[in-house]
Amino acid sequence: MAQQPASRRYHRDPMVKKLWELQGQLKDTKTLDEALELYSKRDKYCEDHTSPASPVLQQISQMTLTHPWSELYAQGKTIWNLMPGMMSGFLEGQFLKFLVSMSNAKRVLELGMYTGYSALACAEALPVNGVVITCDVDPYLENLVKKYISKSVHGRKISIRIGPALDTINNLANEKQSFDIIFLDANKEQYWEYYQVIMDRGLLAQRGTIVVDNAFFQGQVYYETRDENGEGMKKFNENVSRDPRVTTVLVPIRDGVRLIRRNEDMDA
Numbered sequence: 195m196a197q198q199p200a201s202r203r204y205h206r207d208p209m210v211k212k213l214w215e216l217q218g219q220l221k222d223t224k225t226l227d228e229a230l231e232l233y234s235k236r237d238k239y240c241e242d243h244t245s246p247a248s249p250v251l252q253q254i255s256q257m258t259l260t261h262p263w264s265e266l267y268a269q270g271k272t273i274w275n276l277m278p279g280m281m282s283g284f285l286e287g288q289f290l291k292f293l294v295s296m297s298n299a300k301r302v303l304e305l306g307m308y309t310g311y312s313a314l315a316c317a318e319a320l321p322v323n324g325v326v327i328t329c330d331v332d333p334y335l336e337n338l339v340k341k342y343i344s345k346s347v348h349g350r351k352i353s354i355r356i357g358p359a360l361d362t363i364n365n366l367a368n369e370k371q372s373f374d375i376i377f378l379d380a381n382k383e384q385y386w387e388y389y390q391v392i393m394d395r396g397l398l399a400q401r402g403t404i405v406v407d408n409a410f411f412q413g414q415v416y417y418e419t420r421d422e423n424g425e426g427m428k429k430f431n432e433n434v435s436r437d438p439r440v441t442t443v444l445v446p447i448r449d450g451v452r453l454i455r456r457n458e459d460m461d462a
């Protein structure tokens with residue numbers, strides 16, 4: 195069977211996947227084709243009317259799409275089959291950069307670095323003395339990311355910690371570090387655990403914001419069967435929206451982005 199183009203393989207909206215299925219079944223697909231075209235036009239319109247990503251972000255994106263991930267995994271060089279669809283990418287990257295800039299953040303923590311796209315997008319909006327601590331459990335990524343971020347003047351703001359995110363955040367809490375923006379983008383089944391450590395061990399600075407990626411988890415939180423990541427995200431969404439300490443909003447960008455702040459910081 196011919197391989198689908200990347201735009202289809204990594205699409206995250208189950209509604210669009212259903213429409214593609216229908217396209218294969220109907221005899222007359224004219225109206226459906228138009229509807230799908232309108233959908234992709236909206237995505238493209240957003241991208242065409244958003245400020246361009248920096249040259250190094252564009253290079254990271256290109257590298258991520260073409261890196262031989264499956265071969266590296268087959269050779270045992272990565273601990274799992276990393277995929278380009280994991281990257282936040284252009285629109286979400288620019289959104290993150292905006293949040294960092296708007297909040298005058300100085301310190302950013304990211305769980306789940308992958309190829310460093312979101313880490314660099316955040317670093318670009320930080321002042322010269324700003325810091326991004328990003329972590330990932332896969333050691334293969336460290337040198338790859340260092341090679342790319344070193345091409346940017348903002349790369350020196352980024353510090354990488356390799357290891358399980360839970361260990362990293364507990365170590366950072368022991369070091370009494372705190373952050374203005376915390377971006378959760380690692381394994382979804384532990385999000386609730388990460389959130390509790392962040393909230394209970396002082397990692398979120400006063401007036402800080404937690405930004406959570408994949409809040410829809412490909413629609414699994416509201417649709418059909420779930421894998422362990424989908425279950426983790428559903429539990430996380432339910433628990434956070436009931437947490438009396440915080441105010442939260444779920445924004446339908448890409449795979450869903452949740453923003454969380456302490457109530458007293460919203461009221462101030």
Ligand SMILES: C[S@@+](CC[C@H](N)C(=O)[O-])C[C@H]1O[C@@H](n2cnc3c(N)ncnc32)[C@H](O)[C@@H]1O
Nearest residue numbers: 280281282306308312330331358359379380381
């Ligand atoms: C969705 S990707 C991150 C994408 C990246 N933030 C970006 O925007 O391009 C998730 C990353 O989390 C990492 N990861 C998975 N489980 C983890 C864990 N327990 N601790 C730390 N990192 C983990 C994976 O290796 C993967 O690189």
